[in-house]
Amino acid sequence: MSEHAHDAVEVITTKRDGASLSESQIDWVVDAYTRGAVADEQMAALAMAILLNGMERREISDWTAAMIASGERMDFSMLTRPTADKHSTGGVGDKITLPLAPLVAACGVAVPQLSGRGLGHTGGTLDKLESIPGWRADLTNAAMLAQLEDVGAVICAAGDGLAPADKKLYALRDVTGTVEAVPLIASSIMSKKIAEGTGALVLDVKVGAGAFMKDVDRARELAEVMVALGTDAGVRTVALLTDMETPLGRTAGNAIEVAESVEVLGGGGPADVVELTLALAREMLTAAGATDVDPADKLADGSAMDVWRRMIAAQGGDPDAELPVARESHVVTAEAAGVLTRLDAMAVGMAAWRLGAGRARKEDPVQAGAGVRWHVRPGEAVAAGDPLFTLLTDTPERFDRALAALDGGYEIAAPGSSYDPRPLVLDRIG
Amino acid sequence: MSEHAHDAVEVITTKRDGASLSESQIDWVVDAYTRGAVADEQMAALAMAILLNGMERREISDWTAAMIASGERMDFSMLTRPTADKHSTGGVGDKITLPLAPLVAACGVAVPQLSGRGLGHTGGTLDKLESIPGWRADLTNAAMLAQLEDVGAVICAAGDGLAPADKKLYALRDVTGTVEAVPLIASSIMSKKIAEGTGALVLDVKVGAGAFMKDVDRARELAEVMVALGTDAGVRTVALLTDMETPLGRTAGNAIEVAESVEVLGGGGPADVVELTLALAREMLTAAGATDVDPADKLADGSAMDVWRRMIAAQGGDPDAELPVARESHVVTAEAAGVLTRLDAMAVGMAAWRLGAGRARKEDPVQAGAGVRWHVRPGEAVAAGDPLFTLLTDTPERFDRALAALDGGYEIAAPGSSYDPRPLVLDRIG
Numbered sequence: 001m002s003e004h005a006h007d008a009v010e011v012i013t014t015k016r017d018g019a020s021l022s023e024s025q026i027d028w029v030v031d032a033y034t035r036g037a038v039a040d041e042q043m044a045a046l047a048m049a050i051l052l053n054g055m056e057r058r059e060i061s062d063w064t065a066a067m068i069a070s071g072e073r074m075d076f077s078m079l080t081r082p083t084a085d086k087h088s089t090g091g092v093g094d095k096i097t098l099p100l101a102p103l104v105a106a107c108g109v110a111v112p113q114l115s116g117r118g119l120g121h122t123g124g125t126l127d128k129l130e131s132i133p134g135w136r137a138d139l140t141n142a143a144m145l146a147q148l149e150d151v152g153a154v155i156c157a158a159g160d161g162l163a164p165a166d167k168k169l170y171a172l173r174d175v176t177g178t179v180e181a182v183p184l185i186a187s188s189i190m191s192k193k194i195a196e197g198t199g200a201l202v203l204d205v206k207v208g209a210g211a212f213m214k215d216v217d218r219a220r221e222l223a224e225v226m227v228a229l230g231t232d233a234g235v236r237t238v239a240l241l242t243d244m245e246t247p248l249g250r251t252a253g254n255a256i257e258v259a260e261s262v263e264v265l266g267g268g269g270p271a272d273v274v275e276l277t278l279a280l281a282r283e284m285l286t287a288a289g290a291t292d293v294d295p296a297d298k299l300a301d302g303s304a305m306d307v308w309r310r311m312i313a314a315q316g317g318d319p320d321a322e323l324p325v326a327r328e329s330h331v332v333t334a335e336a337a338g339v340l341t342r343l344d345a346m347a348v349g350m351a352a353w354r355l356g357a358g359r360a361r362k363e364d365p366v367q368a369g370a371g372v373r374w375h376v377r378p379g380e381a382v383a384a385g386d387p388l389f390t391l392l393t394d395t396p397e398r399f400d401r402a403l404a405a406l407d408g409g410y411e412i413a414a415p416g417s418s419y420d421p422r423p424l425v426l427d428r429i430g
Numbered sequence: 431m432s433e434h435a436h437d438a439v440e441v442i443t444t445k446r447d448g449a450s451l452s453e454s455q456i457d458w459v460v461d462a463y464t465r466g467a468v469a470d471e472q473m474a475a476l477a478m479a480i481l482l483n484g485m486e487r488r489e490i491s492d493w494t495a496a497m498i499a500s501g502e503r504m505d506f507s508m509l510t511r512p513t514a515d516k517h518s519t520g521g522v523g524d525k526i527t528l529p530l531a532p533l534v535a536a537c538g539v540a541v542p543q544l545s546g547r548g549l550g551h552t553g554g555t556l557d558k559l560e561s562i563p564g565w566r567a568d569l570t571n572a573a574m575l576a577q578l579e580d581v582g583a584v585i586c587a588a589g590d591g592l593a594p595a596d597k598k599l600y601a602l603r604d605v606t607g608t609v610e611a612v613p614l615i616a617s618s619i620m621s622k623k624i625a626e627g628t629g630a631l632v633l634d635v636k637v638g639a640g641a642f643m644k645d646v647d648r649a650r651e652l653a654e655v656m657v658a659l660g661t662d663a664g665v666r667t668v669a670l671l672t673d674m675e676t677p678l679g680r681t682a683g684n685a686i687e688v689a690e691s692v693e694v695l696g697g698g699g700p701a702d703v704v705e706l707t708l709a710l711a712r713e714m715l716t717a718a719g720a721t722d723v724d725p726a727d728k729l730a731d732g733s734a735m736d737v738w739r740r741m742i743a744a745q746g747g748d749p750d751a752e753l754p755v756a757r758e759s760h761v762v763t764a765e766a767a768g769v770l771t772r773l774d775a776m777a778v779g780m781a782a783w784r785l786g787a788g789r790a791r792k793e794d795p796v797q798a799g800a801g802v803r804w805h806v807r808p809g810e811a812v813a814a815g816d817p818l819f820t821l822l823t824d825t826p827e828r829f830d831r832a833l834a835a836l837d838g839g840y841e842i843a844a845p846g847s848s849y850d851p852r853p854l855v856l857d858r859i860g
Binding site: 016039042048049177 | 438439442443446469470471472473474475476477478479481482483602605606607608
């Protein structure tokens with residue numbers, strides 16, 4: 001080891017004792033961890049020290065830069081259109097990427113959307129799209145670029161070359177109780193988005209029962225850090241804090257969320273999904289400098305649907321194919337008349353997960369047809385015997401645990417009770 | 431995994447979020463880690479959370495019990511004499527175990543002293559004794575018992591069967607910046623001492639520049655926790671806080687510390703080594719219920735020396751053999767006349783380590799003859815040209831780095847300057 005290099009214990013104890021890590025310490029430890037010269041147990045101790053003692057902005061920025069430097073960077077500057085991407089911190093029923101990417105492309109801005117698979121109670125965009133017969137998530141960089149130029153939108157898996165340090169660190173955090181560290185969450189998200197090379201980025205930071213961030217102050221802190229990281233790296237970045245007390249739309253699953261997204265692209269669909277899709281589309285267009293188009297027109301005139309169909313077909317999918325349907329269903333009905341005053345996103349997300357829509361370990365398969373459909377949204381009235389939920393799965397032995405997850409996750413008040421809806425967009429940062 | 435078992439992330443996040451671990455969580459995680467079902471990176475994250483968020487007494491007690499339960503327990507109840515052991519948290523020039531064990535045995539109390547090898551700037555008792563030609567550190571439990579009954583004192587290596595969880599955890603803490611956690615230090619020391627089966631235990635908790643604990647409050651906290659753990663486990667336990675600003679005696683190394691110990695056993699030796707040996711001997715005798723003997727008499731009448739010679743011989747050593755001498759030496763002399771007012775234990779310890787008396791990794795060998803002899807102790811006067819230090823090594827290329835360690839580590843004030851000595855025993859707990 002040269003006189004100027006660092007060692008792992010020195011870096012760990014610096015953060016453990018509450019001091020700031022230097023740029024040189026951060027560059028060294030991220031690189032050494034990626035190479036395997038810093039062991040998993042050393043990075044785990046450092047991650048816990050970061051979680052408990054925090055990092056200042058400069059450290060988070062250096063950490064993000066070191067993670068970007070661990071891999072390749074993509075470059076979309078040869079495209080004839082500006083680019084904009086969106087990232088959601090994860091919610092229940094959050095299918096927004098599906099209508100959003102083709103909608104923004106229909107407005108003239110290219111959308112290079114690198115997505116992931118689901119883990120835990122929130123679904124993954126790629127899992128949803130993979131319920132479309134023939135559709136492939138894996139594209140070469142060249143194919144991705146060609147599709148962006150030709151179709152204007154691509155939703156695909158991130159290649160292994162992008163921020164490999166993050167990939168390794170994320171897997172470690174998952175098993176060491178260090179996921180919930182704002183500096184590590186922010187740098188994980190932003191290193192991939194900056195390395196991806198998008199010109200503009202809109203962050204959808206979810207807040208509430210079904211989100212990773214349960215309270216608005218921590219969500220705002222995360223949003224502010226990420227907006228600063230993006231801006232410093234030359235990416236026009238804005239964040240919306242949006243509600244995740246209640247799940248989005250009326251479905252949580254894979255194929256059933258695709259179907260709901262297609263309804264939105266067809267000019268229909270649940271009002272909240274339409275509202276959030278348009279709000280995020282307007283932010284992406286503004287950030288990309290395309291302020292002369294109203295995305296609502298592109299939903300109404302069918303051009304967003306046209307891009308969707310071309311986008312699905314370009315990745316081997318058949319946009320006209322029937323979507324998979326779960327083999328078994330179970331309906332939960334209302335015992336008495338009333339008004340639904342609460343629908344807990346976490347309860348719905350856990351139920352969908354337990355029905356087979358999500359996975360517990362990253363190597364598990366998901367069921368394309370599984371999930372939960374809720375027939376009533378908060379504020380809506382029901383009569384006794386009305387269906388509240390339809391549970392869908394290929395494996396009916398899962399119903400009991402899904403029902404247990406829903407138990408206590410909703411509330412029906414006396415008929416005529418008032419309901420004060422929470423706004424969908426809670427704040428805007430950037 | 432059964433419904434009643436725990437999982438690693440749950441245990442980690444409990445401590446991470448500042449709550450107390452239940453007895454069941456602690457039993458599970460220590461056992462699962464020992465078995466390999468909890469990974470090193472998970473235990474590293476937990477250790478960092480313990481270091482930063484602390485543990486209450488009940489948790490430390492449960493953690494210690496779980497580490498004891500991971501291995502065998504020894505039993506000395508068949509001995510005809512009471513037993514007492516001593517543990518030092520580690521200092522520079524700390525050869526006290528060498529004269530102390532035979533001295534206490536000469537007073538009628540058996541001393542089963544399981545010791546370790548040195549790592550870093552503090553020497554190891556076994557390294558020192560191994561400089562005696564023929565002496566062996568490894569004994570079977572049966573041989574140890576027989577020697578205790580016959581000679582009354584044994585200093586040997588702890589077997590692999592004692593608290594294996596601690597062995598594994600200690601190696602992990604060493605590379606993950608989690609050594610300095612009071613709950614983990616206390617449970618590491620006490621699990622081995624309680625499993626060892628001693629009836630009484632005296633802890634020598636070092637405080638100052640050359641010690642692990644730099645300030646007296648943290649040292650007192652550690653001492654109080656350890657005394658409580660021992661007492662709860664039925665071991666009569668007392669702790670002395672003793673000074674480690676200045677190294678003990680006039681030598682730091684291996685063979686040279688053995689020689690100094692033999693001087694003490696012969697009725698001579700440095701005053702501070704004699705004082706601390708007698709203070710610890712009196713505590714051990716009191717804790718073992720043998721209050722009718724004055725250990726000073728046993729130094730004066732040669733009976734402690736007799737036990738030393740039998741103890742060394744019983745483990746294959748020749749008490750009359752010449753001790754190894756370093757091949758090279760270098761003398762540092764005083765530039766001007768004056769009074770030594772400061773001698774930094776850490777500087778001396780680092781110099782001895784760099785000369786080859788200690789090791790950087792546990793698999794490294796040590797040099798039997800290497801070390802530092804200081805000719806002047808704080809408060810003593812020197813003339814210009816008087817020798818201050820003799821540096822000893824088999825490998826003279828080490829002199830430069832050893833001299834660099836000593837640089838700034840001592841202070842000579844104008845002739846006639848006053849020196850206010852710090853007391854050797856700072857406090858007593860228990």
